[in-house]
Amino acid sequence: MSLAVIDSHLHFFALDKGQYQWLKHSAPAWPNLSRIQQNHSLATIPPSSQFTLSHFIHVEAGFDNHAPINELNWLAETQPSLPYKAVSHAQIDAPPEQFATALAALKHRSLVAIRDITQGSDGCRLLSPQVIENIQQLNRAGLHFEAQLEFSQIQLCDAFLKQLEANPDLKVVFNHAGFIDCHHHATSLLRRCGALPNVMLKCSGNEMLAQPLPTSQWLTHLLEQVGEDSLMLGSNFPIVLSVKKYWQVWQDYLTVLGHSSTWEKLSQTNAKRCYGL
Structure with a gap:
């Protein structure tokens, strides 16, 4: 019998319909880029005899940054065969009134969270006084914030975590x-x-790093420091195709975790709890 998994972080692309400025016109210098610069959907994930994708979390990918509701509508029209939730985009440091307007325009049955990428020099935006107020708006709406930044920015992360420690009821998920x-x-x-009781991390995205930790060392370190109740497994499909096939991601995770209660939590239970699946 195959193992059911929940992919907590994947993207589907419709390059012929969406904008995808970051991929079409200013693509990162990733290896095997042609594997990524294609249309990707649930149908392009091959079947597996060992694993079954039971649910997924779709994370915004720049389909239409001016009207991100269009990505949610496209997803609902074209990816109906599996239960899923969606993470969309809004500017997390926008004035609260503007942020509320953006949220109102994103009302959709699949919406579960907002992501605003704050990597590199963009990270300073997380220190804006509006950010915590906007995360509070999200939580009141039954949504949460997905933060994407490098923990190597120690001072920035320290300051952001201090705000979360002062507001431990706020729900935040750290990508990758x-x-x-x-x-x-x-x-x-x-x-x-x-x-922090309402903070979780997604295990994904190692293929984007110049010098990643080996999967075994990476997962072991995360488990030791964060704990198995606060971690979820994700593929970062199709970006991960730059280095390995989709189901190889899950095989690598299973090789480290084995058929264990930890595997069950990271591959299913924690994501169900986090995303209300």
């Missing part, structure tokens, strides 16, 4: 486990994340 790598293990920051 903070991009920890061979040089930045971020042990203290990870422990603080694990101590």
Whole structure:
């Protein structure tokens, strides 16, 4: 019998319908880019005899940054065969009134969270006084914020975590486990994340790093510092295709975790709880 998994972080592309400025016109210098610069959908994930995708979380991918509701509508029209939730986009440091207007325009049955990428120099936007107020807006609406930044930015992360520690009821999910790598293990920051009751991290995105930790060392470190109740597994499909096939991601996770209660939590239970699946 195959193992059911919930993919907590994937993207589908419709390059002929959406904008995808970041991929079409200013693509990152990833290996095997042609594998990524294609249309991707549920149908392009091949069947597996070992695993079954039972649910997925679709994360915005720049389909239409001016009207992100269009991506949610496109997804609902074209990807109906599996239960899923969607993470859309809004500017997290916008004035609260503007943020409320953006949320109102995003009302959709699949919407569960908002992501606003704050990597590199954009990270300073997380320190805007409007951010916590906007995350509070999200939580009141039954949504949460998905933060994407590098934990190597220690001072920034320290300041942001202090705000979350002062507001422990706020729900935040860190994408790609903070991009920890061979040089930045971020042990203290990870422990603080694990101590917050409403903060979770997604294990994904290692293929985007110049010097990633080996999967075994990476997962073991995250489990030791964050704890198994605050982690979820994701593929980052189709970006991960730059280095491996889709189901190889899950095989690599299983090789580390084995058929265990930890595997069950990271591959299913925690995502069900986090995303209300």
